[in-house]
Amino acid sequence: xxxxxxxxxxxxxxxxxxxxxxxxxxxxxxxxxxxxxxxxxxxxxxxxxxxxxxxxxxxxxxxxxxxxxxxxxxxxxxxxxxxxxxxxxxxxxxxxxxxxxxxxxxxxxxxxxxxxxxxxxxxxxxxxxxxxxxxxxxxxxxxxxxxxxxxxxxxxxxxxxxxxxxxxxxxxxxxxxxxxxxxxxxxxxxxxxxxxxxxxxxxxxxxxxxxxxxxxxxxxxxxxxxxxxxxxxxxxxxxxxxxxxxxxxxxxxxxxxxxxxxxxxxxxxxxxxxxxxxxxxxxxxxxxxxxxxxxxxxxxxxxxxxxxxxxxxxxxxxxxxxxxxxxxxxxxxxxxxxxxxxxxxxxxxxxxxxxxxxxxxxxxxxxxxxxxxxxxxxxxxxxxxxxxxxxxxxxxxxxxxxxxxx
Amino acid sequence: xxxxxxxxxxxxxxxxxxxxxxxxxxxxxxxxxxxxxxxxxxxxxxxxxxxxxxxxxxxxxxxxxxxxxxxxxxxxxxxxxxxxxxxxxxxxxxxxxxxxxxxxxxxxxxxxxxxxxxxxxxxxxxxxxxxxxxxxxxxxxxxxxxxxxxxxxxxxxxxxxxxxxxxxxxxxxxxxxxxxxxxxxxxxxxxxxxxxxxxxxxxxxxxxxxxxxxxxxxxxxxxxxxxxxxxxxxxxxxxxxxxxxxxxxxxxxxxxxxxxxx
Numbered sequence: 001x002x003x004x005x006x007x008x009x010x011x012x013x014x015x016x017x018x019x020x021x022x023x024x025x026x027x028x029x030x031x032x033x034x035x036x037x038x039x040x041x042x043x044x045x046x047x048x049x050x051x052x053x054x055x056x057x058x059x060x061x062x063x064x065x066x067x068x069x070x071x072x073x074x075x076x077x078x079x080x081x082x083x084x085x086x087x088x089x090x091x092x093x094x095x096x097x098x099x100x101x102x103x104x105x106x107x108x109x110x111x112x113x114x115x116x117x118x119x120x121x122x123x124x125x126x127x128x129x130x131x132x133x134x135x136x137x138x139x140x141x142x143x144x145x146x147x148x149x150x151x152x153x154x155x156x157x158x159x160x161x162x163x164x165x166x167x168x169x170x171x172x173x174x175x176x177x178x179x180x181x182x183x184x185x186x187x188x189x190x191x192x193x194x195x196x197x198x199x200x201x202x203x204x205x206x207x208x209x210x211x212x213x214x215x216x217x218x219x220x221x222x223x224x225x226x227x228x229x230x231x232x233x234x235x236x237x238x239x240x241x242x243x244x245x246x247x248x249x250x251x252x253x254x255x256x257x258x259x260x261x262x263x264x265x266x267x268x269x270x271x272x273x274x275x276x277x278x279x280x281x282x283x284x285x286x287x288x289x290x291x292x293x294x295x296x297x298x299x300x301x302x303x304x305x306x307x308x309x310x311x312x313x314x315x316x317x318x319x320x321x322x323x324x325x326x327x328x329x330x331x332x333x334x335x336x337x338x339x340x341x342x343x344x345x346x347x348x349x350x351x352x353x354x355x356x357x358x359x360x361x362x363x364x365x366x367x368x369x370x371x372x373x374x375x376x377x378x379x380x381x382x383x384x385x386x387x388x389x390x391x392x393x394x395x396x397x398x399x400x401x402x403x404x405x406x
Numbered sequence: 407x408x409x410x411x412x413x414x415x416x417x418x419x420x421x422x423x424x425x426x427x428x429x430x431x432x433x434x435x436x437x438x439x440x441x442x443x444x445x446x447x448x449x450x451x452x453x454x455x456x457x458x459x460x461x462x463x464x465x466x467x468x469x470x471x472x473x474x475x476x477x478x479x480x481x482x483x484x485x486x487x488x489x490x491x492x493x494x495x496x497x498x499x500x501x502x503x504x505x506x507x508x509x510x511x512x513x514x515x516x517x518x519x520x521x522x523x524x525x526x527x528x529x530x531x532x533x534x535x536x537x538x539x540x541x542x543x544x545x546x547x548x549x550x551x552x553x554x555x556x557x558x559x560x561x562x563x564x565x566x567x568x569x570x571x572x573x574x575x576x577x578x579x580x581x582x583x584x585x586x587x588x589x590x591x592x593x594x595x596x597x598x599x600x601x602x603x604x605x606x607x608x609x610x611x612x613x614x615x616x617x618x619x620x621x622x623x624x625x626x627x628x629x630x631x632x633x634x635x636x637x638x639x640x641x642x643x644x645x646x647x648x649x650x651x652x653x654x655x656x657x658x659x660x661x662x663x664x665x666x667x668x
Binding site for chain 2 (some may be wrong): 016178318323327398403
């Protein structure tokens with residue numbers, strides 16, 4: 001008896017009761033499809049979080065001067081406010097002092113309304129910085145030009161504006177060369193930023209970027225210290241080194257130890273890794289839930305195989321009487337259960353594929369190839385595992401008992 | 407062979423079946439049922455034997471033991487010179503597939519499987535190649551007059567036709583022994599005669615046939631008739647010598663062969 005002959009017999013077994021086979025497969029189908037879709041949702045949401053973090057900039061370290069906001073710069077036992085001065089910025093820019101830093105952009109920011117001939121945009125984020133800020137935070141200029149270094153040194157009242165500001169103030173009109181009111185000062189629009197979308201909390205398109213000198217002059221009135229530094233590292237691998245270089249420069253300048261720095265330092269690389277571990281936990285959780293449904297599907301296969309063995313007791317007896325060995329009967333019923341599970345699994349992969357093309361709760365699922373291999377592998381394993389007991393029961397029947405069975 | 411009587415046998419032609427002092431005891435709760443009480447029997451190659459008895463006489467148990475479907479509680483059994491006592495399940499299934507062709511009362515064809523596939527099955531289990539398998543299965547079906555029913559499913563055939571498929575399945579492996587258990591029990595008289603005639607033809611062609619029945623009519627087809635009662639052989643009558651033609655074949659040979667071919 002070749003395995004093929006036996007396989008054909010098993011196939012006949014599966015097709016002889018189509019409705020029942022189909023319902024059994026449905027259990028496995030749902031399990032496999034659930035694994036694929038839920039893992040895809042997990043992978044998709046992880047990719048989305050990743051993209052959101054990347055939108056913050058590329059290989060950046062953000063130094064936030066909490067004391068600057070009069071906020072909670074509680075360090076050690078006493079509250080102290082540090083300062084980030086232009087001298088610090090110059091030192092961080094120096095490749096000798098901070099070799100792993102690509103650029104540093106001092107930031108002063110405020111939130112205010114912008115208006116243009118009657119139209120207004122509420123709560124635009126006004127950021128005063130240098131040209132490097134735009135590249136470090138992944139802003140691209142769609143029209144016009146990015147603020148320049150000479151405009152920074154010349155304290156010129158020019159600005160680049162985000163898409164939300166454009167829409168709110170100008171509608172469809174061309175904003176380039178127009179003068180808008182920011183607070184009580186007027187700034188000329190020299191560039192329009194390409195859209196970045198929302199990070200969930202803040203609208204990254206409701207921004208106005210101007211030379212920090214002009215913002216200090218006109219809006220914040222501050223000239224001694226910056227509220228924030230945006231440092232771009234040379235690569236993600238050296239980001240941690242760049243962070244410690246920045247920290248030691250600031251610690252020296254503020255005359256405190258690195259541990260006592262009154263700044264909050266956000267390293268993008270650590271943000272990414274935190275997000276990754278969170279989303280992988282999430283994915284594992286989803287996969288586990290889906291795995292349970294696959295298990296239930298497997299039990300369905302076993303149930304049907306047991307029914308099938310009971311129903312076909314007589315047939316098993318005949319087969320044994322005409323020379324089928326125990327191993328052949330075992331194989332026949334194992335093939336049958338694996339076939340049920342595998343066909344269900346393949347259908348599940350198809351459903352999973354289709355299902356993963358729909359946005360689920362705002363997340364675009366991304367199919368993880370491993371989940372397909374895993375789900376199919378598990379469904380075969382389910383067939384073998386849950387088929388073995390019924391198959392073995394069939395194979396162990398004594399032919400005389402099986403023949404007597406009515 | 408561990409001390410088997412086969413070695414002790416004189417160098418004559420081996421009988422196909424030799425059982426000695428075979429007993430079968432079933433435990434029914436507290437009570438013991440003696441289905442066979444020390445039966446000894448020798449069946450020669452080429453014989454046509456009917457084993458008769460009322461229900462409860464032990465003839466089914468006899469058939470199960472002769473067919474290696476069950477093992478005796480006590481006693482010895484040599485099938486075609488092989489001591490089948492103490493063989494394990496795997497070896498028994500090999501012995502069954504090589505030496506015995508079964509015909510059951512309820513036909514016992516595999517459902518949803520064509521006549522041809524049913525007849526091929528024992529060959530498939532014996533590992534015969536598909537081409538050879540097919541050739542032999544077609545030949546066996548021709549022998550029982552069903553050459554034009556190869557693709558029929560069991561539920562498309564009459565009882566007599568199904569039983570003839572079962573006979574074809576029994577002979578396709580060229581077994582030493584054909585064991586038929588009430589083969590006509592579910593058939594009308596004409597179909598029963600057909601099937602019995604096929605057994606006669608097979609026997610005339612040299613096959614050993616053991617028929618288990620409770621109908622005296624059918625026993626008339628056999629060369630030797632054994633009667634069982636309460637697990638013991640109470641009579642053993644031979645009407646035709648082992649080498650002779652089956653008793654009912656002479657008279658009907660020509661007529662039946664003609665009708666079967668149609």
